[in-house]
Amino acid sequence: MSVTECQAPRVYIENIGEYLDQEVCILGWLYNKRSSGKLHFLQVRDGTETIQCVMFKGDFSEEAFKQADLTSQESTLKIIGKVKKDDRSPIGYEIGVTGFEVLSEAQEYPITPKEHGTAFLMDHRHLWLRSARQHAIIRIRAEIIKAVRDYFDSNGFTLVDAPIFTPSACEGTTNLFETDYFEEKAYLTQSGQLYMEAAAAAFGKVYCFGPTFRAEKSKTRRHLTEFWMVEPEVAFNDLNDNMDLAEDFVVYIVQRVLQNRRRELTLLERDIAKLENIQKPFPRITYDEALAILHEKGTEEQKVPWGEDFGGDEETVISQEFDRPLFIHRYPAQCKAFYMKSDPENPKLSLNVDMIAPEGYGEVIGGGQREEDLNVLLERIKAHNLPIEAFDWYLDIRKYGSFPHSGFGLGIERTVSWLCGLHHVRETIPFPRLMGRLKP
RNA sequence: UCCUCAGUAGCUCAAUGGCAGAGCAAUCGGCUGUUAACCGAUUGGUUGUAGGUUCGAAUCCUACCUGGGGAGCCA
Incomplete structure (x- = not known):
């Protein structure tokens, strides 16, 4: 029975x-x-x-x-x-x-209704998931992921998943997990983007969604070694179209969570008014304008010289000037990847964009317009000392009907952390992988 | 990789050179409306590891290990 x-x-x-x-x-x-x-x-x-x-x-x-x-x-x-x-x-x-x-009959259960430390709870993550607070977070994560898929699926995008094993890196291999692949070296993917560019030439509007891996020895509240990223790529979109898409997408996700997971947000004591405020349009400022804000409002250390990327503290100072997510675009080309298109009006600038979440949650989106000129790309690959033979297939995208295109990547865990109002991304994924933590 | 803090009962912590303690959990008993219930009792210790200083070390020193927080790193 x-x-x-x-x-x-x-x-x-x-x-x-x-x-x-x-x-x-x-x-x-x-x-x-x-x-x-x-x-x-x-x-x-x-x-x-x-x-x-x-x-x-x-x-x-x-x-x-x-x-x-x-x-x-x-x-x-x-x-x-x-x-x-x-x-x-x-x-x-x-x-x-x-x-x-x-x-x-259960044996003596280690997690009691009283308080526990982080290390203890992380060691018992498989049991910790049974707690009310973890339920709320994981349900909101599931809602966000469903909203991500629903948004793209109902807006003419085709899901084209990228591989996890990749033969080489975009930018050297120091931050990649290396693995043996039949006596050849393979690396765990750190982005599906290059594959999405190929897919955009096939389907026009595409996205991929899956885990990505970074072997950075980062011990911060914003970093995991294994995290999930959704990456849309759209043929014939320029940088502004890209920002329009990112804005519409993020507003949709936030609305879905507000609509379907209000109880969970309340349980987490999230300030819901701050989420209700996330409406179009998001402010769009250039790197130079962001730098001006830092020089006006930041501490001496935060007055970074032109050409340097922003750290977490700098992003927070800038985002505090606004009540919703903001775009910072056109960073100095020197701190961006080889495939980013340069601004035709100022080649020192890159046509990239980051979306900075409010309340100090930092970068949740990074993306931009890609370089479509074959010869420019060839020069960049040389300048970055990358192995040209690894990119022959990628260069084919420019050889056989090149086209302007743009896309971005949104980190799921940072988004969950932001919408839930958490202090650390480790609670936003069921079984987090961090430097020095592979169990459970 | 660097800076910083910590490691004591199953858990969260106290004891700062002189008898190793509390709350919770567990076990036993009491209670007809509890909300992290409450009340009484009992049990529970190689003080992270290895050395050293001292009459005496959880406490001071050295090294190592583990973890937290931060920085750097981070399409």
Whole structure:
């Protein structure tokens, strides 16, 4: 007999309101319990929600009532009971238990309702995922990912996934994870972009979505060694079109989270007004204008000389001047990648763009217009000391019907961290990979 | 890679050169409306590792290991 077989209908707690005053069956885990002598209050979660199940001593045998009191945290339970409305419940309902069965008694559970340190929780990430706060974050992540796919799928984009194994790097190999590929060296991808450029020539509007890997020894709240990135690429889009797309895309994602995950945002104590404020148009300033803000508002250290990239602190100072995400475009070409197109009006500038999230969350999007001229690209590859033979296929895109095109990459974890209002990206992915952390 | 802080009970922490402690968890008992329930009791220790200083080290010194925070790095 299956455990789901029961005289009462087996229901999920999130739908419990549909069964008011009816007897139902719930399968789940014991989240917490309290007892008042002749009453047990069992907090039972089933993955969708948590509900309080109340047991009166008079309704059970001495032995059964005692057994419920001895059941350990996270034991698997089958609860049969009547759904009752109750204003004291956070979800508006509780269950008057008529049947109680322990399906699997849990050993002493390491994560208690009291406080724990980061290292301990990270070591128990597989169990930590059962906590209410982690549920909220992972559900918002899932909503963001669904919104990403829905946006592109319903706007004429074709999903063209890029490979994970790649034969070489865009910019040297120091930041790549190297792996053996049948006696050849292969690297884990750090971007699908070059492949998206090829795909854009085939399909016009494309995107890829998948994990990317960086072997940077970065120990900051914004870095993971394995993270997820969505990268659209559009044929015949210039830099401004690219910013229009990024803006529309981000507004859509934020709206979806506000629409469908408001409860989770509230549980995380997110300032929702700040998210509601994220509306078009986003400010668009040049690198030079950003530099001017730093020289006016920044500390001495933040007054970076022309030609240098901004660090996290600099981005925060600039973003504090605005109440929504902002674009910074046309950085000095010297700090950008070989494939970025130069500004025809000033070749020292690159037609790139970063989107900086508000509230100090930093860069969530990086992208730009790509160089479409074969000879310029050949020179760049030489200037960057890159192995030309690795890029022969990439150069074909310019040989066989070249075209202006633009795209960007959005980091999922930084977006989740921003929308949830978290202090660290490590909680935004179910099983984070960080420098020095490969388990669980 | 650098700077900085930390490592003591299952967890979160206290004890700053002189008897290793508390709260939570666990175990036992009490309580008919608890919301991180509460009340009483019990159990729980190779003080990260290896050396050193000292009559005496969790505490001071050296090295190493592990972790947190930050920087650099970061299409």
